[in-house]
Amino acid sequence: MNIITISREFGSGGRTIGRALAETLGYKYYDKEIIQEIAKQVNLSEEEVMKLSEENKATFLQMPFENYTGMDRRSVDVLRAQRQVLLQIAEKNENCVIIGRSGGAILGDEHPLRLFIYADTQTKLDNIRATQEKYANSTDKQIIRTMKRIDSIRAAYFELVSGEQWGDRNNYDLCINTSGCAMKNLVKPIADYAVSWFED
């Protein structure tokens, strides 16, 4: 079984590349499906899961350990379910691409190909404006603030799960800078790289 995990900076095009990679390689694609599955397991709506796993995560991680007992119990449930769902995906023994959720660290024993996708700020701003309507009326400064917030949540979760630093090259097999790149042109060579890498 070949697993490709994708960590990415917000706005770098990691999700676009991941979806196209899965299509090119004929792999299963897991992204929102993970949220749906968590929702089922913890008996909450997808919106609640999103909120708890994204927004409250930061609060959770910034909290002194002795306060954990006082926190919203549902956050812990969601984080635990998230790990559980990833392990269940691996158990299916199918080739797949997994977006985010620290898949590379959680599924380390399965030796996934761990990609990290990143880009310069201008490229990320352009991508976000081009693909996410809700930022249409935001200033650059507002979007940059959101980028930083989301990336810092991703980093905190990764560090909690792995004890390692998010974005540190040593935690990935291939780090891809999409600055100024036409994403579609990168998919085929990344897919080739993956195939060669798994053959090894």
Add this chain to the structure above:
Amino acid sequence: MNIITISREFGSGGRTIGRALAETLGYKYYDKEIIQEIAKQVNLSEEEVMKLSEENKATFLQMPFENYTGMDRRSVDVLRAQRQVLLQIAEKNENCVIIGRSGGAILGDEHPLRLFIYADTQTKLDNIRATQEKYANSTDKQIIRTMKRIDSIRAAYFELVSGEQWGDRNNYDLCINTSGCAMKNLVKPIADYAVSWFED
């Protein structure tokens, strides 16, 4: 003109990959040729150039600025010639692969594809023992000390030239972890990646 520059951790296989990439793509390959050209320009032997550009570089960079006037003038000549030689290579207007010497930073205006090649310590130890006879009788600890010294010299030179941090993903277009990989299997997909990237 397509230029591929390769920064690499000592022992990660960057040179091996660079040479194979040049062969696969039919690009010119610049590595030791740079030293030969510098030697000609500053009227020193290749050995002296190596010594001045590698070993004394570190001393040079650790020196307070006001002491520069007291340093071996030849070190400054070598560093200046090194930059000059890279610019002359770019002027030839030929597709090429350039190993080290902060080529990615010095030739930034030519928009090279900037690769960074790295690996975990065990892989680097294995590579070094397999390819460099002079370390045959060294202990792991001794080789690791050498790795650190050489990488810190490379980092210092890169930082002097670019004002940026060596190994920071933002200074490269593709960062490749060769840990546990058969190098020869990576060459073709990296070459494909390069072709797609230059087409962009």
